[in-house]
Amino acid sequence: MSSQATVHSIDAxxxxxxxxxxxxxxxxxxxxAVEAEVRRTMRxxxxxxxxxxxxxxxxxxxxxxxxxxxxxxxQLQKRPDYTPPMSEQKENVRKAExxxxxxxxxxxxxxxxxxxxxxxxxxxxxxIQRLKDLSAGDVPRAVNLxxxxxxxxxxxxxxxxxxxxxxxxxxxxxxxxxSFVSIATxxxxxxAAAPADVTPAAAEKETIGEENAAxxxxxxxxxxxxxxxxxxxxx
Amino acid sequence: MPNAKVLAGSTRLSQTIRVLRDHWxxxxxxxxDSVRQRFEERYLAPxxxxxxxxxxxxxxxxxxxxxxxxDCSDRSELS
Numbered sequence: 001m002s003s004q005a006t007v008h009s010i011d012a013x014x015x016x017x018x019x020x021x022x023x024x025x026x027x028x029x030x031x032x033a034v035e036a037e038v039r040r041t042m043r044x045x046x047x048x049x050x051x052x053x054x055x056x057x058x059x060x061x062x063x064x065x066x067x068x069x070x071x072x073x074x075q076l077q078k079r080p081d082y083t084p085p086m087s088e089q090k091e092n093v094r095k096a097e098x099x100x101x102x103x104x105x106x107x108x109x110x111x112x113x114x115x116x117x118x119x120x121x122x123x124x125x126x127x128i129q130r131l132k133d134l135s136a137g138d139v140p141r142a143v144n145l146x147x148x149x150x151x152x153x154x155x156x157x158x159x160x161x162x163x164x165x166x167x168x169x170x171x172x173x174x175x176x177x178x179s180f181v182s183i184a185t186x187x188x189x190x191x192a193a194a195p196a197d198v199t200p201a202a203a204e205k206e207t208i209g210e211e212n213a214a215x216x217x218x219x220x221x222x223x224x225x226x227x228x229x230x231x232x233x234x235x
Numbered sequence: 236m237p238n239a240k241v242l243a244g245s246t247r248l249s250q251t252i253r254v255l256r257d258h259w260x261x262x263x264x265x266x267x268d269s270v271r272q273r274f275e276e277r278y279l280a281p282x283x284x285x286x287x288x289x290x291x292x293x294x295x296x297x298x299x300x301x302x303x304x305x306d307c308s309d310r311s312e313l314s
Contacts, residue, residue: 128289
């Protein structure tokens with residue numbers, strides 16, 4: 001791979017920058033929507049469900065008591081020569097007791113799930129943390145880096161538009177100077193060394209530096225397609 | 236349904252990384268220097284395993300959410 005920077009389309013870089021920015025937003029959006037669901041379920045399980053099932057248990061105990069009293073009333077009507085029909089009352093008692101048991105089982109499930117769900121959420125957070133960090137930190141930094149690279153390339157094209165190729169900034173085919181590689185490498189190195197140190201002011205200062213360097217680099221641009229330098233002399 | 240929402244999120248993560256990969260491949264013919272390789276190694280390569288891990292985690296939490304809703308809901312709430 002040559003030390004000569006080879007970027008044949010600034011537009012392609014711009015499209016990549018847009019795609020990266022959208023990627024970061026989409027990813028954080030998708031994770032955010034899931035996070036909302038996870039939190040909603042946490043509140044539901046920790047706060048709402050215990051109250052709901054305790055209330056249901058109270059209500060269903062009352063229904064059991066009511067069904068049993070109906071059955072008892074029927075049993076009291078029993079005479080040696082007459083047995084009132086009780087199958088419906090018995091069925092009501094059976095249903096009310098089953099319903100109460102279900103509520104008690106559900107409350108037990110809620111209590112069982114509370115710690116298990118917390119653990120599952122912790123594991124879920126661990127599984128997405130890397131992607132979240134990359135999307136919130138590295139992806140915007142990559143977008144910023146592309147912006148600076150594009151700015152440097154455009155600054156270079158403004159200072160020394162390659163002659164004889166009909167190049168236009170933005171749609172240009174260009175072979176940028178070796179100093180561009182150096183600029184980009186410096187940005188990547190600086191980013192790798194101190195990713196948190198990039199402030200807008202610092203980025204602006206660096207971009208200005210890049211533009212100056214791009215101007216200097218214009219003097220040494222080599223047109224590979226024609227084999228001439230910027231002054232039209234053979235390379 | 237939490238499961239549906241979470242699985243939709245998982246699908247979205249897979250789709251967005253695919254779109255980004257396509258855009259990256261589209262620059263292959265027009266950006267061919269050493270900076271491209273470093274850019275890929277520094278910013279793009281870490282995304283794929285991170286997405287795989289997240290998709291895995293999403294599928295697991297989707298199952299848990301479904302199970303929690305099934306176990307702790309009233310029958311009338313599920314219908």
